[in-house]
């Protein structure tokens with residue numbers, strides 16, 4: 001018996017992907033640096049399907065059908081390079097190395113280029129859904145060559161989550177495209193979690209609604225256009241009571257949010273691309289601020305808060321729901337716009353309808369909203385920005401008054417809503433006829449002769465600020 005695919009790296013993610021493959025009828029060769037994990041997996045779950053136990057990478061490679069498919073699921077970073085280095089001499093042209101971990105897309109681009117020289121395919125795939133998704137059907141974002149997808153796609157599509165009969169897996173684009181899209185998925189996840197957090201804070205601090213009651217409200221919201229995995233689990237967390245103290249669970253958890261880095265990567269990449277993903281950036285910074293516990297303690301003693309003692313409007317709960325919807329929509333719009341910028345930068349033909357569709361199941365940001373987003377980008381005329389799709393132009397117009405009320409109430413009450421408010425600023429910035437960027441251009445020209453464009457003429461201009469303030473046209477900027 002030879003295996004359809006080999007998996008090396010059998011911690012929680014690798015083990016669950018291997019089991020998912022085996023449960024779907026594939027023979028899976030198993031390998032882990034330390035053999036204990038291989039044996040533990042076989043002992044506990046050997047009955048899931050056909051596995052081949054191997055102790056060395058040579059044995060793993062020898063057990064595979066050709067072209068060989070080796071899926072690496074080890075710790076991201078240097079360990080991936082180390083495993084590739086060991087595999088490379090064991091493989092033949094046409095074989096496929098798959099990295100399904102959370103690798104940075106630039107690493108994937110580098111690895112793909114290096115292995116292509118050896119006529120080996122390297123496929124970076126983004127996998128979302130955590131351990132549960134890996135076992136029962138994740139959302140899968142494969143990059144690499146189209147040719148490699150022909151050999152790999154059928155396996156991946158079989159183990160992926162399904163929505164309306166469609167697998168949540170599609171070839172994304174060459175080299176690092178899959179890992180890039182997964183990174184942006186995680187960025188949107190950060191923003192989605194933050195806006196839910198802001199809604200919770202507003203309902204608690206603004207309207208005095210206790211977590212147990214909020215659990216009911218969130219469950220109710222999960223039957224509206226906010227319906228999503230994250231709203232669903234927020235209701236569950238809010239309703240949970242700490243067994244030790246009898247207090248709401250959210251009140252006994254330290255309010256300092258951790259992060260593993262994919263949100264930060266998204267923001268760094270957005271800055272490099274010049275893509276305005278303010279919602280994702282604010283959500284990464286909000287986690288950073290939450291973790292500055294010493295400064296926060298001091299600030300509570302030293303810094304003055306809001307003085308307003310205002311009543312929240314009677315419509316507050318519904319207003320917050322609508323503001324949450326609007327802010328969430330902006331985060332998706334910004335993330336998708338970032339994908340458009342990246343496609344241009346890296347020469348990827350990213351199909352936003354397919355990407356939105358494969359985020360509909362298996363992954364953390366799965367949400368009803370993605371169905372409408374898929375439709376928007378499947379239209380013959382693709383919107384330049386998600387907000388320009390007629391369904392969303394109307395949707396955001398409907399919630400705009402509530403969104404403005406919520407942000408201004410939050411400001412008056414001193415409740416920080418960095419994503420609610422920056423998303424509104426993005427919306428207003430996008431639609432504003434004149435932006436203060438004109439003044440910034442003037443400042444730049446004055447102190448640095450950076451030149452400016454004119455609204456009434458083509459070309460670059462510079463004003464002789466230190467002389468007679470006359471204007472030079474057709475300035476050679478090079």
Ligand code: NDP
Nearest residue numbers: 009010011012013014033034074075076079101102130131
């Ligand atoms: P870990 O990231 O905890 O990595 C542990 C595995 O890596 C073990 O199998 C370990 O082998 C192996 N390993 C570490 N260093 C080396 C090395 N130098 N050479 C060979 N093997 C090495 O495992 P996870 O399952 O949590 O995650 C795997 C990947 O999936 C990561 O990239 C992660 O970011 C990503 N991911 C994780 C998710 C999650 O929910 N956990 C969700 C989505 C993606 P040994 O047993 O011998 O120590």
